[in-house]
Amino acid sequence: MQNDRDEALPSRRALLKNGGLFASMLMLPGAVSASMREGKPESLLPKDFHRPVAAAPARAMATAPRDLSPRGVDPALFRRAMAAMEKHGHRIAQHDRIAVADFSLSSSRKRFHLINLHDGSVVSKLVSHGSGSDPAHSGYLQRFSNVDGSNASCEGAFTTANYYYGKHGRSQKLIGLDRTNDNALSRAIVVHAAWYANPDMISRLGMLGRSQGCFAVGEDELAEVFERLGPGRMIYADKA
Numbered sequence: 001m002q003n004d005r006d007e008a009l010p011s012r013r014a015l016l017k018n019g020g021l022f023a024s025m026l027m028l029p030g031a032v033s034a035s036m037r038e039g040k041p042e043s044l045l046p047k048d049f050h051r052p053v054a055a056a057p058a059r060a061m062a063t064a065p066r067d068l069s070p071r072g073v074d075p076a077l078f079r080r081a082m083a084a085m086e087k088h089g090h091r092i093a094q095h096d097r098i099a100v101a102d103f104s105l106s107s108s109r110k111r112f113h114l115i116n117l118h119d120g121s122v123v124s125k126l127v128s129h130g131s132g133s134d135p136a137h138s139g140y141l142q143r144f145s146n147v148d149g150s151n152a153s154c155e156g157a158f159t160t161a162n163y164y165y166g167k168h169g170r171s172q173k174l175i176g177l178d179r180t181n182d183n184a185l186s187r188a189i190v191v192h193a194a195w196y197a198n199p200d201m202i203s204r205l206g207m208l209g210r211s212q213g214c215f216a217v218g219e220d221e222l223a224e225v226f227e228r229l230g231p232g233r234m235i236y237a238d239k240a
Contacts, residue, residue: 070122073113074240077102081236084157088177092159093232101215103129103141103153104239107208112217114228123228125221128197129153130213139207141239146176146183151212154181154189158235161185163226168192168216172226174235181237191215191229193222 069078081100089095097116105111112127129141132152136142145152156178163172171192176184194216196209208216215235217225229235 068120070113070115070120072122072124073100073115074102074104077104077236077238077240078115080238081157081234084177084236085234088157088159088234091177092234094230097228097230097233099229099233099235101127101235101237102240103133103144103155103237106139107210108139108202108206112215112225114225123224125217125225126197126199126202126208128194128208128211128214128216131210132213134210137207137210144180145213146180146187148183148187153211153213153237154184154187155238156181156236158184158189158237160191160229160231160233160235162231166190166192168194170222170226172229172231174215187213189213189215191217191222191225191235193217193219195219197221 069075077100081098085092085095085098096118097114100113100115102111102113107126107128110124110126112125114123114125116122130145130151130153131137132145132150133141133143141153143152144155146154154176156176158174158176158181161173161175163170165171169192171190173188173190174184176182176189181189192214194209194211197211197216198218198220201208215237
């Protein structure tokens with residue numbers, strides 16, 4: 001009986017392995033549960049202590065973020081965003097929140113998703129795409145471009161940088177992390193507010209106006225976008 005109980009105890013190495021898997025998948029160092037951080041070392045537990053299913057919760061948590069996308073966010077697009085977080089995690093200072101721009105949707109839809117990775121909550125906003133991505137002004141992004149002067153939106157992962165004041169008021173610089181958007185800083189692809197991204201444009205035109213490739217949001221929405229996103233976080237832009 002004693003041998004059976006000993007064999008049922010998961011090793012400390014197995015627990016650490018499962019915990020490390022969960023942390024590495026999310027790229028969130030603080031995501032390991034409090035019970036795992038505060039648990040007693042095996043050497044301090046009574047010899048007859050029995051923990052039959054201790055490893056199961058860690059396995060379940062490790063797969064949940066990839067299997068369950070936040071409400072209202074395309075699952076395939078969210079998986080690609082999380083893969084980008086893993087790939088570029090060392091260049092992204094904050095791993096608690098991200099933004100996902102779903103450019104497969106019309107500009108009349110709230111397609112700029114601000115996601116809290118700790119609790120899965122989402123706040124979605126309207127956002128414009130570039131005129132070079134939609135020459136006919138159909139409301140749908142037709143193509144991406146990383147070329148200077150294209151006035152097109154570019155795809156991939158960005159990290160948010162410092163704020164500044166430009167022709168659109170308070171704005172935020174972006175650094176492109178992929179070959180598809182690595183000219184973003186030199187092209188001045190930024191987050192800013194614009195009148196043509198206000199909701200009343202939809203009632204007038206059925207769609208938002210177009211930017212020069214920037215993530216333009218409504219004038220009354222910018223403060224909340226900056227508060228929820230902030231410097232050092234990831235924006236992922238693509239079509240589902």
